[in-house]
Amino acid sequence: MPLIRRKNRERQTGSVEVRNLPSYFSRLQRLQLVRTTAVPVMVNPPTPTLAQGQGLVSVTIANSGAGYSVGDSLTPTRSSAFAGRIYVTAVNGSGAVTTAAVMSGGCYSDTSATPMSVTGGSGSGAQFAGAFKPVAASSIYNPKLYDRTNEAAFQFTGYSPQDITSGYRGNGVQNGTQMIIEFQSDTPVLYFRMVGGNYQGDLYVDGQRISGTPIKTDSSGASYIYHVQFGDGSQNYAAVRHYELRGINTGFGGVAVPQQYGIWRPDMVQPPLAWVLGDSYTVGIGAVQGSFNDMHIMGQCLGLRLICDGISGAGFTSIQDGRVPQDRVALKLGSITEKPQFIFLNMGYNDAPAGHIEQFQTNFRATVAKSRELCPLAQIIVIGPATPLGRVSNITAIRQTLMDLCNELVLPFVDVDDLVNASNKSLYTGADNTHPTPAGHVFRGVRLAQLVSRII
Template sequence: MDVLTPLTLATDPDGPRAAAPARYVDRWRLRDLPDPATVDALYGGSAPTITVTQTSTPTSGYVLYRPPGVTLTGTDVAGAFTMLGAGDFAIGTGTPDSTYVLPTSRYPHTRGTLTSSQSTWALEFATDAATMQVRVNYQTASAYRLYLDGRKLADAMTPLGGSTAGNTHMMTVAFGSAIPRIVRLDVSTMPFGGVYLPSTGGLWSTVAQGGRLMAFGDSLTDGSNQNAGGGAGTWFYRAGRLLGSGDLWEQARGGTGYITPGSYATLPDRVAADVIAYKPDRLIIWAGYNDNQGSQSAIGAAAAGMYAQIKASLPACEVFVIGCWCPTATAATSIVNTDATLRVAAAGAGFPFVSPVTGSVYGADGTLMGSQGPWITSGNAAGYVGADGVHPTEAGHVYLSRRITTAIRQTMPA
């Protein structure tokens, strides 16, 4: 029997989780994972009717459930929303920004006018109302994925489809019946102002399952113009569902790496503020492609140092490392070398590792556990790699979510 490892939550910086009592997190086990045929299935009930209108006026008699931090006025009430995938939610200044929240839990941890450093997150709540109106501020990149009772209505992120960017819009969802249901919204670039419900309906909080799963890396996780919905449309949210986690933190930044800052900062320079501060239960690190033209000794030292910092600061966190991405059937020498460098660093830290170049999976002690072949081949590259020759397409992210999930499962105990 595994020894349960205590995880102290008292110093967490993001509200509800910080107030939670100390708990115990057991090892990730195969027998605890959900049935993939069920958890990744589309919603099988009658689809709700969804309309989006540029207006700040709700249906007459509806009550506004505000997110935490927004000042209540009139008949407004505080909404018991379960905020997931991000923390440190903040309001803006002035009208209408002071009535909208956005998270600031990713580098550089800032909140601008109707923008923030973290565009991808989720919220969940339960309601027995027949209709809800979600108050958002439309941005040109606004997108969402709606779930009912744990089942997604669509796999890909859906563009919000508003009229004028920067203006309040109502996303009206008519369910067709007034029964209790759990509602989840994965959102991207969508300031949130609350939910209007008829006075006969109620709203209450939910509890996310599967612990906090975080991904740390570059645009392969943070998204590109080759996929819809930014980071919420990449492999990560899909893999998170397959691995049974509801609290999915996408802490990646495009263009970054172990030694490459891009427009932000290197992974080692932001690991303390972006990862360690928010205490994930599980962490997937995927980077290296933006580094592959650099010094292998520098990449190895940066990776080893960061892994040691994570291990010392988050001893209860299960960490899984993915090697260097290869978007072509024949890997360049620099990509092969970077992949090998990261494999050695992961083994030194005692972290399981998978190579996208070969498909080989290594256990925490560096032992080869199996290989299922390269992720990108001459046969699938055209469908899975976008027109830019680097980033995965929508289909590519679906595929990668399966490959990554399979690799992680291979390292898990029964």
Template sequence: MKRIYLICAISLLISCGKSGSGELTSPEPVVVADPVLLKLRSALKFSKEFAVWGETLITYNERINDQTSSITDGVLIAGNDVKFKYLNVKSVINHPNLAGYVIPQSTDYGVGDLKNVLANVASVEFLFSGSRFDALIFGYGSDFSIGNIQVEIDGKFTNISGYQYPPTNDGRPHYLNFEFKTVAVKRRIKIVYSGIRLFGGIVTDKNAVVEAVVPDNNLKLLVFGDSFTAGTGAENQFNKYLAYRVGDLLGFDNTIISGVGGTGYVNPNLSNVRKVFQQRITDITDAKPDAVIIAGGINDLGLAQPDEFAAITLLFLQTVSNALPNTEIFVTGPWWGSGVGYPQAHANAIQKSAAAVKRTHYIDVSTWITGNGSITSKNGSGNSDLYISSDKIHPSIAGHDYLARKLAAEIRKVIE
């Protein structure tokens, strides 16, 4: 009897592995989701569109000639207080001579005329319960004569273009006063400012409460490149930068921006004052991002033959990949300010290099700009009339947004 049961069991087991025609079939493969892509996919639910509260929410006053706060009996919460969370930078360090101030760091510009520029964009975030505060910005640096600051409240910016204030490179503190029309129980505040400035904290009323923000997802995106990444053409509206916008659209909690104008894979620009991509690779590796976007090549034309250029880009991408094996890498072809004369040979070299590096995805941007006009020289030949700035190279404010949306859509295809 036991033998009969055994034979029946074997027959049943064999029949389970047969198709209807009696042929043996393999079990369906189990698809295991890539943990890195799963992590990036989790950020997408935090995707954020640019939104504006409206001018009536707050009033703004810049006390340019007064080095004291408008809140005379207020409390200073220094910039290095743990209640402040810094974003868009890989790190902040305490200023060696100015107590309470922090220096944002994300971009290794090199030496020379830009030695004081330490970050393209910096922002600080905190929870605030109260009616008013003064943000303390120190005049530091030499490359921008006009300051600009954007303020985001509960995920929405207070106005479209931000607030401009007079020169702040005078070595003095400047108190930027924000006063709410209504008092809310708790608001999530984000101050976005030029990385050439130093943030010294905020002054509040004694009964105001400042708390640390609990991050949405703690995921970091690093955008690395040239002047397109640095925001040229966006008129110091930092929250409109291509790099800043793509991070918001993909839902990253922290988008670190590392862009140096005029540079590339082989071009250091300014008589070797700045650095080629390989020389500032620590901008990427030190930040340890969950994903990185690398965009360059426009400044490298005529400096290397395609085969040599391919070898240089391959070395760079391979170095990033080896240092960050669990980071997803997205690399674009060269940005271009026209639909004419695209440097396809350089783009092909970058694409070839990307294909040879694990976790690296090439994004073709060659057809995104059409025509050869600009916002000041419209000729009806294509979308360049709207998306290219007056210099006929860099994107306009609308162009930064357009390119960010196109780029985010392509990255979504990989993540999803």
């Protein structure tokens, strides 16, 4: 049966007595907040489109045509993910175009100088040669861009956010782990500027995923735009909404909206932040979407904001640079943009084959000590090792060691022993016999929420 070991009313840390803070949620609040199912994909979601390409920055007239008027809006006929728009700024007496400007860059994979025919306007026959740049890619006519550096527009939750390549922002410390970018907007249509760097993420609007398919870029370093449109994009679909872009390998260049709409930082009282130190389960291996893994589902059920720091293959006995658990804590919690109120230590499965119990104990104690040093007000909660195929002797040994360490260090221990077992493994464990299936992530997430709700 799952076991939770509760904290004592007091603990000693060196010569300083630290009293427990009052539980963040009253029992009534917990009953109100804890969901018994995972948060689904939103009903009536917007339409998302991810496109790679470059945008028009200027045009030269290859054929002036005839019959055009100043103010005509012309659309190039070249194949594109999103078409650009050319604005006629001057004509001669016969309506031949004499000057034109780009009002929307579009998104093109073919960036050759071959003249492009156009549709629209009052005339015919005009052709233009275009000059393209990656940063000009656009899916909105005459967009208003909120750059990645705009602190009045965006709230970053991550580790020393900074440019990881020219014009694009990510984690300054281990960009391969999660970053969250939040903002609010009243627009019915917008697009994100991204760069190809193996990004994997998901967009949440008002707390729900807009799609069951993750956002993925390649590693080319090419420009991407992620276009999101509610309904037909008209003002009938305008509403104030809260946006969260959650992902790893982040390369974020900003967000563009039509001129009449805006973006602003969601400065308001928010739910408590929880930080997770984990392994491949925390990465989301086995889940359809990385942000829909067991820990994220637990957080959603509990009403917590969550940032997951998962590294595949990691454990308390890890010795590789960047994987040693106490070093990960120092790197991440030493540079995180907001100190968490809860810290979850969610490892142990990868330590079972090694059997290095003394190293496990040393690193675990150091991990807890560093966590307490950097976040003295945070509640640390330890989650037991997963049992994807049921109980085995090595995992049982790690579980017992964790329980003993939690007793020693006065930490709550959430025991997931045999939640997934020999009887239900076909439902909840994938073909690799290690990672959860998508249903397994949901099962574990909901069960974890119910168990953790007795502690926080």
